[in-house]
Amino acid sequence: MNIKRHGAALGLAAASALLLSACGSDNNAPAQSGSGAASGVNVDCGGKKQLTGEGSSAQTNAIQEFVAAYAAKCQGFDVAYNPTGSGNGIKQFTSKQVDFGGTDSPLKDDEVAKAAERCQSNPAWHLPLVFGPVAVAYNLPGVDGLVLNPETTAKIFNGQVKKWNDPAIKALNGSANLPDKDIVVFFRSDESGTTDNFQKYLQASAKSAWTQGGGKQFKGGVGEGKAKSQGVSDGVKATEGAITYVESSFAKSAKLGVAKIDSGAGPVELTDATAGKAIASAKIKGQGNDMVIDLDALYASKEAGAYPLVLVTYELVCSKGYDADTTKAVKAFLGTAAGPGQDNLTKVGYVPLPKEFRTKLQDAVKAIA
Structure with a gap:
């Protein structure tokens, strides 16, 4: 962390x-x-x-x-x-x-x-x-309010979903103008509790899509590694089409887009209230x-209005x-x-x-x- x-x-x-x-x-x-x-x-x-x-x-x-x-x-x-x-x-x-x-x-x-x-x-x-809270942060000009679910997130971070206009992403985002652009993944190159928890989240919420395992080293097998949270947020800020997982404060300070998560009860924006609802339950x-x-129970929760990635x-x-x-x-x-x-x-x-x-x-x- x-x-x-x-x-x-x-x-x-x-x-x-x-x-x-x-x-x-x-x-x-x-x-x-x-x-x-x-x-x-x-x-x-x-x-x-x-x-x-x-x-x-x-x-x-x-x-x-x-x-x-x-x-x-x-x-x-x-x-x-x-x-x-x-x-x-x-x-x-x-x-x-x-x-x-x-x-x-x-x-x-x-x-x-x-x-x-x-x-x-x-x-x-x-x-x-x-x-x-951990943000799934991205740099995609013209695309606000991106929605991802656990399965699609897992497939982005293990390389199964490679383009921003992939049908899996389009299905979650309605009429959004998603570009025919490569997705550039940034991950933590150093051992990180954030990586550990992010991979635990994918294991718990997207079991069929994320089979790479967990731990403090990123196991996705794709993307570019950067040291520390500042490194991955800087990498995404400098690269159109990029995405990463990072603590919300870094995403906010870099003015990155933050994906809404749809765990099965509708898209949920990352806010104090939605993260607090997950903590309360x-x-x-x-x-x-x-x-x-x-x-495992927290990350796999499908409770409406709760942001589980904390x-x-x-x-x-x-x-x-x-x-x-x-x-x-x-x-x-x-x-x-x-x-x-x-x-x-x-x-x-x-x-x-x-x-x-x-x-x-x-x-x-x-x-x-």
Whole structure:
């Protein structure tokens, strides 16, 4: 995953600088330590003065928003987050080097055991605090509101559909003036959680058309690879007839066309509301407060008005096993992140969590002991 990665990279030192600016905000006057009274969410501030986290860079800008909200809630408390990637986040969390980890994929079986050991024989929980929509972005002058379905999307990205006026695309777009022009596919050349999730989406929603498999390396076998989200969005912007998969913030900043997705109940435009509807109906396959999302069900959903192609990033936390000071601070920070921390995520390329989903997360945070 690489949601608006060009915006910032928040290391341990940068986090402290962020907090200084957040605490000085005239628009978000901090509450006194211990009260957490601002913004309508009951946060019990206290405990460890500085938490540490590491992991997914996809959520960097969201973490910045969470930290700023936490600074406004709990004066004098801060968080240092190092965006070194999901793998490192898991390793640092399980080895007890940080208080929480960030990852765009749930723990594997062997990692579950290591996490439980780190949490003093208690399970670790996945808390899905960050969602970002992925756009199927294109550059086709004169064609607005392009509609694609999962099967046609899969066939474009594995080379079965090669022309913009292919009958499969024409059937979805009525009287649109589709040119007799080659489709130029751009894909991520680096290992990418965005690629992983996009291919999971194709596997779940277009099983008969996408047989190439999944993973963080693109398996489609066609197109031109570019590094990072900025690379693929720049490639499409510079190439008429091009298409890619990329986080929505990059598509918007490059002013690319964004395809509507028809999963079987009509075309759905990518908006906060349509992505939020998909999140609100997402099924949780984890047990109890371990909120692992069933991505197969989410990606294969045919719910009307829901845009299913979204990425999820989890915070890994101990359900029990922290010392008392860390427990209190973790609950205060994550409670803020699941509350007012969500309010400004749209401006940095993420989807604020729907109210019902926030409530589930806040209940899970409260259950940390």
